[in-house]
Amino acid sequence: MLLMLAEPGMPLDRAVSFRRSVAGAESNVAQGLARLGHWTRWIGRVGDDPAGEAVLRELRADGVDVSGVEMDPQAPTGLLLRDSHPQRAIDVQYYRSGSAASLLSPDQIRVEALEGARVVHVSGITPMLSESAARATRALIERARQVGAAVSFDPNVRRKIGTDHEWIRVVGPLLREADLVIAGEDELELLLGGGFEESAKALLTLGHARTVVVKRRDHSAVAVGRQGQCTRAPFSVPVVDPVGAGDAFAAGWLSAWLREAGPEQALAEAACVASLVVQAPADTDGLPTAAARDRTLAALLRGTDSVHR
Template identity: 60%
Template structure:
């Protein structure tokens, strides 16, 4: 049961915890990218995950590819562009103040994604295709490629999972409404923040498939179902939404009822926010099961 994701993957340079970006002198190297984060989460939970995207023929691109492959992600369809750089994300992390995120992605290889690069064989065996609103906002050609991806998913009979993942540094609200809002109506599964739906002017009740709404109080709802966030210490909130998506899609792929999908999504997100970095806290299946058991029991649990 393969999951195919398509989008941007960047080299992440993460400042030492608690130090403002402008004062940081030590950085950790990792991978950033909404879709690649979801692929990593699903791969660790035992699913076949394939990443489609573009990277530069540079050290950053080689590093990103190596880290994706180390998680068991299928990168056979990755395009290496000799004429454009790999995108770079530099940020700090702090549990109780605003996090400073700086993107260096203009003219990147990822922004050159084009519809003619996508073919049906890239989705071979796909049961779910996941993409976010970041991809169509990267460029006009990436927008057209996203539309092509939706069409290809329909052709191969895969479900389309879509997360708006709004980043206003990529465009003004009206641009997001123009490009991204129509895609929610074409998706089979929507995972969106309450504030994102309001900005896009989309009523989740009007969407055709299951629409998970991540509420401002950190709970999540799907129709009448509601899942509260697990009470855990917050270390780094970045990556929580992608972790939630990975947990939900994992349950969906295994045929679990929506209440289990929501519970596992909340648990994966709770594990990620306790670690610095987008993907460092993503669990394997055994780790997720232990966490769920721990959340259900009173008091602390220790795995010995």
């Protein structure tokens, strides 16, 4: 979507100046991984309009392959309006009913677009956009299996999109199809009906999951695998804008997983990338390069000089 971000500190209904940016769960992760040095492709739909051009231009600028994107000449690019405040509740307004993205269909999910991929990441937002988008998500998972790619899934529950029952019905079953699950503690409670330990165990024993990463309410994170679990406390940093932290965390975790780092290192990198994003406005401004991540992580863990001289 195109993101219109209100001037810092101003409530949405009083803001007169807005900054244009781009937002979207999967595209945020794609940008995060691209900046960290990984080849990424984003598959989606935007309108054949100025907003769609702006979205694709920003993704290309970060090195994201957009060859799998369709531009719709009739349906518009989705729009997101929000304000930004580190303490006050943030007001987020979505305008995507009838958008190009909501018309995603299984026909767009082509096997050749997934060939060579090691991991395919999708969020619960996409199947909640429409019935055709839900079918496209199921097709994506099936075709990822065909090419041997791992499936990464983040529920990313947004209650403005649907009721709790709709989330449970549409997104709950998809959790069981994922190889890597990255979810909030409250999301697992909603979708699976149990505590995070019980939910993680169920996904590991009854589903496809190899690892379940749980973002806890106290902002710590737990990685649960078949060999045990490990925990990472959050890094204490000043927060400018908390939106986008979850997608940044997912990008940081997947980057470490792709490099075959262990779960403790992966949690540390994920927390580091998230901590950088919340210190900058918008969803993607703070996403680091691999070098910036490593410098920051060294400073956070070992107290090395945080100034890059």
